[in-house]
Amino acid sequence: xxxxxxxxxxxxxxxxxxxxxxxxxxxxxxxxxxxxxxxxxxxxxxxxxxxxxxxxxxxxxxxxxxxxxxxxxxxxxxxxxxxxxxxxxxxxxxxxxxxxxxxxxxxxxxxxxxx
Amino acid sequence: xxxxxxxxxxxxxxxxxxxxxxxxxxxxxxxxxxxxxxxxxxxxxxxxxxxxxxxxxxxxxxxxxxxxxxxxxxxxxxxxxxxxxxxxxxxxxxxxxxxxxxxxxxxxxxxxx
Numbered sequence: 001x002x003x004x005x006x007x008x009x010x011x012x013x014x015x016x017x018x019x020x021x022x023x024x025x026x027x028x029x030x031x032x033x034x035x036x037x038x039x040x041x042x043x044x045x046x047x048x049x050x051x052x053x054x055x056x057x058x059x060x061x062x063x064x065x066x067x068x069x070x071x072x073x074x075x076x077x078x079x080x081x082x083x084x085x086x087x088x089x090x091x092x093x094x095x096x097x098x099x100x101x102x103x104x105x106x107x108x109x110x111x112x113x114x115x
Numbered sequence: 116x117x118x119x120x121x122x123x124x125x126x127x128x129x130x131x132x133x134x135x136x137x138x139x140x141x142x143x144x145x146x147x148x149x150x151x152x153x154x155x156x157x158x159x160x161x162x163x164x165x166x167x168x169x170x171x172x173x174x175x176x177x178x179x180x181x182x183x184x185x186x187x188x189x190x191x192x193x194x195x196x197x198x199x200x201x202x203x204x205x206x207x208x209x210x211x212x213x214x215x216x217x218x219x220x221x222x223x224x225x226x227x228x
Contacts, residue, residue, distance in 0.1 A: 042219050
């Protein structure tokens, strides 16, 4: 059973550039979540998908952020015109919608550094 | 609105001693409560959850947590700490009407030999 994978693990970019991250959830999981974690803080919710539908977006997800989950499998998170404040760890998680399963399983994260 | 408080930034304990990491929560509906552990440069690893039922829940690596509805607390415990337990621990809550997890700020556990 492979866990949640994320690519790349690290990304350094210059301010103003666009970046895209990928998340591959656990294969049978139909819910996928994105969180952002800054230094010294807990993860903060950004958005989640059930299958290919994006069902909730946080106010943290500004217009420069867009997430997709085509075909309900992997997901991408794109940040346009990056700012230094975007520097953070971006975490992806997945879960299975059943009556008995509530926990989310996290990937290793993508650490973004904007210079 | 959902919220979680972890009042201790760091907990220090000697190996072999019991440990407690504190967490209190606030939700409007029924709480679903979770503990996760994070090792350096790694994602979060699920430890245990409380959804309903017994107030004492057991999880991975010998950890357990006690749900106390009257005190709105969900403290993480382990009878005998190991040096390898040293890590960052996060408490999280999910309101029964929502999907997102709301995390606390984390507690760093340091177990000394």
